[in-house]
Amino acid sequence: TAAQSQIAEGGAAAMDHASMGHGAQGAAVSDSPAVQAYMAANDRMHGEMAVKFTGDPDVDFMRGMIPHHQGAIDMARVVLKYGKDPQVRALAEEVIKAQEGEIAMMREWLAGRSQ
Numbered sequence: 001t002a003a004q005s006q007i008a009e010g011g012a013a014a015m016d017h018a019s020m021g022h023g024a025q026g027a028a029v030s031d032s033p034a035v036q037a038y039m040a041a042n043d044r045m046h047g048e049m050a051v052k053f054t055g056d057p058d059v060d061f062m063r064g065m066i067p068h069h070q071g072a073i074d075m076a077r078v079v080l081k082y083g084k085d086p087q088v089r090a091l092a093e094e095v096i097k098a099q100e101g102e103i104a105m106m107r108e109w110l111a112g113r114s115q
Contacts, residue, residue, distance in 0.1 A: 034082035038075060045071025059115050062106045069099040069106075 030036075048067035053060045076092035076099075083089055 034078060037078040037082070041071055041074035041078060044074065054115075059110065059113065062110050063115065066103055066106050069103050073099045073103075 045067055048070070049064050051060065051063045051067075054063075073096050076095040079088055079092045083092070
């Protein structure tokens with residue numbers, strides 16, 4: 001794949017995330033409400049993932065994963081609002097349930113460490 005080629009040529013840092021659907025929306029931009037909602041969720045998630053690192057890899061992981069999981073929840077809610085496929089909608093409901101539970105666990109873990 002293009003991503004594998006880019007890794008081989010210059011490492012993961014050299015990868016063009018826009019070509020993989022991460023980052024700039026490029027040609028996929030649409031005025032549809034679903035696309036607008038996905039873009040807003042994506043932008044919010046990436047902004048909130050820019051946590052201040054503590055140097056503790058466990059704490060930093062938990063703090064970064066909370067907004068990442070919230071982004072998955074937000075995207076699942078978009079597909080529940082606009083999507084039609086029953087399998088995708090069922091998966092979205094599972095994602096919401098699982099991610100909400102993991103967020104609660106991560107927040108509890110962080111609270112136990114005064115983070």
